Amino acid sequence: MASQRIRHIVIVGGGSAGWLSAGVIAAAHPGLKITLVESPDVAPIGVGEGTWPTMRDTLAKIGVSETDFFRECNAAFKQGSKFSGWMTGQEDDYYFHPFVLPQGYSETPLAARWQERHPDVPFADLVSFQPHLCAQGRAPKQAATPEYAAVANYGYHLDAGKFGLFLRQHCIAKLGVTFVQDHVVTINSHENGDIASLQTRDHGAIEGDLFVDCSGMQSLLLGKHFGVEFLSQKHVLFNDSALAIQVPYASDDSPIASQTTSTAQESGWIWDIGLPTRRGVGYVYSSAHTGDLAAENVLRRYLKETGTPDAGSPRKLSFQPGYRRQFWHRNCVAIGLSAGFIEPLEASALALVELSAAMLSDEMPATREVMDIVARRFNEAFTYRWERVIDFLKLHYVLSKRSDSPYWRDNRDPASIPERLSEMLALWRHRAPSRYDFGRIDEVFPSASYQYVLYGMGFRTEFNAADQRAEIAQMADGYFREASALTAKMLPALPSNRELIDHIRRHGLQKI
Secondary structure: OOOOEOOEEEEEOOHHHHHHHHHHHHHHOOOOEEEEEEOOOOOOOOOOOEOOOHHHHHHHHOOOOHHHHHHHOOOEEEOEEEEEOOOOOOOOOEEEEEOOOOOOOOOOOOHHHHHHHOOOOOHHHHHOOHHHHHHOOEOOOOOOOOOOOOOOOOEEEOOHHHHHHHHHHHHHHHHOOEEEEOOEEEEEEOOOOOEEEEEEOOOEEEEOOEEEEOOHHHOHHHHHHOOOOEEEOOOOOOOOEEEEEEEOOOOOOOOOOOOEEEEEEOOEEEEEEEOOOOEEEEEEEOOOOOOHHHHHHHHHHHHHHOOOOOOOOOEEEEOOOEEEOOOEEOOEEEOHHHOEEOOOOOOHHHHHHHHHHHHHHHOOOOEHHHHHHHHHHHHHHHHHHHHHHHHHHHHHHHOOOOOOOHHHHHHOOHHHOOHHHHHHHHHHOOOOOOHHHOOOOOOOOOHHHHHHHHHHOOOOOOOOHHHHOHHHHHHHHHHHHHHHHHHHHHHHHOOEHHHHHHHHHHHOOOOO
16 A cells, blocks of 8 residues: 555545645645535534635635635734734734735834833734724725735635535536535544545545644544543643624625724633624633523623624634644544634734644645655644744733633643743743744744734833944834824725725636
8 A cells, every 4th residue: 555646535524624634635746636525514613704814815716706705704904913802901902914014024123112112002003004094994905906916914804604605606617526414424444544434424435645724623633533532721722612603784885894803801811703704703702700691691692782782692613722642644634723722812823824824735745655744744744833822822811911800810830831922921021032043934823923922912021232222223213203294195005994895796806
């Protein structure tokens, strides 16, 4: 079997993870046979409505029209995240984590000059134009800007259920993916332990050379069949529950937010995502710190405070934060929830799907003989990536000054802070996060993201004299003025989020 060529990829599970994986592989490997098996008995989770800007490249590579995507997936533009109440919980407590780099970020240090001269101005508001676009509900491009091109960097908000169906149709019609709607009843193995085939209820055995587990939290292949250990991260990130609800706008012309809004609560945080026809709202919380009834009361209070019409009962979701010890074992690789899940604070779930599918496609093993080499590299890369996601999310909690509940006090307990993050925080007391802290080409979060969160939450760095030299200060002041000038130029020139989305739905965008 060692010299057996890889000719047939079998994906178990649909939804966003399964169909994105199918699309990415099929677009890059037209000679491979790809079969996706999706059970009619298992509904997709249907949450995960935020993406990173990487999704633009992913959709373009698999040949999706951005116009069709907007029309079919109830999509909207996302330009970053707004965090409210995370530092003190007071009314004026907010900061932005935008998708564009600070102006001049790669040219000169900015944080030292900001801290010295402008500490009363939110860091992101001074160094970037994008928070101001978000605050004014502006779109990241104009009606004449072609598909996937941008004036300001952007990702998407989308209806996850519609997204999976949209991708399925595209993969079948345009990329030649074979779709089998059936329930997997057992896994058949080769003598060497590899998966030989999936035994289905109505279609018999479906053989393959490489199996991709996109079966969600049940992790049918990697977890249940192979027994690969799940590494809980509950000791670091406490949230394990969510109440999700879809709510209408007050009127048909209500503004559509240009960012995900995350509002801290006594035992977690509430997401608020604007789509063209509705908002998706949910409370992510720790079951060790509050009960479901109390959590629902918090969610309803938030909806009332934001003037939201009553929309029925929320849906309860439970999850264990963590990831698998390995993501690729023998001839099986897990992508999506089958690989792990961490609370959706920075929309990392779909991004990790994209990264996983891209690496699998780029490193597709030619034969079974080399598969173990590729698997080892894949496991190293994604263990690193999951650890960095956990560090970055924990950073938001560690920096909070809230002490109004056990939840926030427990989150700052040094015993709950990963060792690498503790070391980074010690370094950042004396210098800003930099490229030396994150040396990989495809870092999940770049150093600029850490600066946005650190300085957005009031972290102070004792900068040395080298960072405060006159020439550096002068350059930084110039970039601050540049960001301000771009803000003044863009605000009147860009349409609102709703205006541009309405235009796309009626007239479409030009092709590049």
